[in-house]
Amino acid sequence: MSSAQSGLESTRNMSVTRSNIWYEDGSIILQARGTQFRVYWGVLAQQSSFFRDMQSLPQPPDQPSVDGCPVIELHDDVADVEYLLKALFVSTFIAQAALPLPAIGALVRLGRKYDFRNLLDSAVARLAFENPTTIEKLDALVINGKPFPHVPTRIVRHKALFLDIITLARENDIPFVLPCAYYRVLWHYTPLFDGVPRGDGTRAFLAPVDLRRCILARDELLKARFHKGYSYGWLKEWEYDSDCAHPARCIEARNALLHCYIDFSRLWILEKYGQDQNLLCPACYDHAAESTLAGRKKLWEDLPKFFDLPPWSELKNDY
Template sequence: MLNGRALVRLHDSAAEAASFLRAVFDSSFFEPPPYPVKFGDIIGVLRLAHKYDVQYLFRRALAHLDVLYPTDLGKKVYHAGTHVRFPSLDVTSDMISLKAACEVGATWMLPAMYYEIAPVRSFLDHAADYLQTSQIQTCLAPQSKLVRAHASSYRFLRSLPRCGSAACYAAVQEAHDELEGWSERSLDMDPLGDSVFDDMDSELCPTCSRFATMRFSVAQQAFWETLPAVFMLPNWDELKEMRRKAMEEAT
């Protein structure tokens, strides 16, 4: 008791406890997605709802993170384009998410989380603050595979132009030059990225564009199917079954 009032000591951070308690007592504070929410509130509610077994809030927090780290390539989005408000759009948020997902057993999100971290050169600057040594190693080990997969995703360029036009030839050559001129290592480890193709597609004729779009999509989907294995995780079928069980009452 303190001054005649009951006092409970929580061994949790003040910020996470505040997010969790607000979610418990204010039904409008932590609505299901796509309701706007702060990233820190998601993590706080996720961790403490799991710790104190508040299942409806736990599943709701999972639903918010599920938007950021999907199990299907077609649902992959840039963090800046979601309903989640981040303090800053850098790899720190992904490392915080990875740590929290491991704590609560959200294994199905790990392939997408690891993929967001591994290609980023600067992640090592602060990795020790958030990740265990084994998690850092999991990020570093497949980097050569990511480089090879990135090169493979652009193999369709070898088969262009299909029409033989000078304009399409020039667009393809420009794309080759841009790929060779990349100095950022992270760009060479992003087989799911689309910066070069987006720029080139508008310069291609309809025939070449359709061909390139199809081949590029096929290559990216093929890589996505191998993504769990790249990070030594169960296959997508197993991961999706984990997700189904955890998310069936997400709202």
């Protein structure tokens, strides 16, 4: 039996449901697991080399059809196909400021599979916007002077969003999203072993490879923040004492801050220094702020290695 005959038999034997995406004057019917979508072949061909090449091929005489429209069977998730077609045929859908992550995942998967390059690019751009590769872009996301906690604006937020972003990025080979996404998970969630509730009755879990990276990186980052040259290395090795107006008070304040950060287990490593200026004299405060700024830049540059990933320069944007 030919593949076309096989497709015809499966179409005949399957209970078929008509989707809400159904244009009466459409010229092609896409069928995914018993759900049919009637759309325009010309639009598909314009946006996708896969459908453009298919359109140029002669249709076999036993090609399944409905009302004269060829039926093309897709072996994809129904929800993914619906999101893809909404992005193509419903102008207000793709124009939304924030899209749900399942829609972005659908555009990544099917955009790559069927070469809808524009849709793939737009989906990856949303992931990259929320999980930047430079500290300048990270700082551009700051709300009320703080980069963390992060409130996404181009992806609809749910309670376990950053875990799901990691899974999507890793499964679809978009590695440059991972360092920032891993760090967001460490900042937002603890513990991770039992997963994180999404808020809809389901829980998100990290795959073992991701869980291992996060757990090992958290311990290393907690120690590294006090290493020389990193965000709070100046608390352990103070290399500035000229112009200090109150040496005894500043030493006491630095010791208090060091113990405060050690006792507080949250990853305060990428925040700008913003402690009460009354804790240190003006000269020491300026030195602390400058050292923290330089340290956070260095830590950001080194962030991928903490998660056992190549450096930023090798995490190519070549999805």
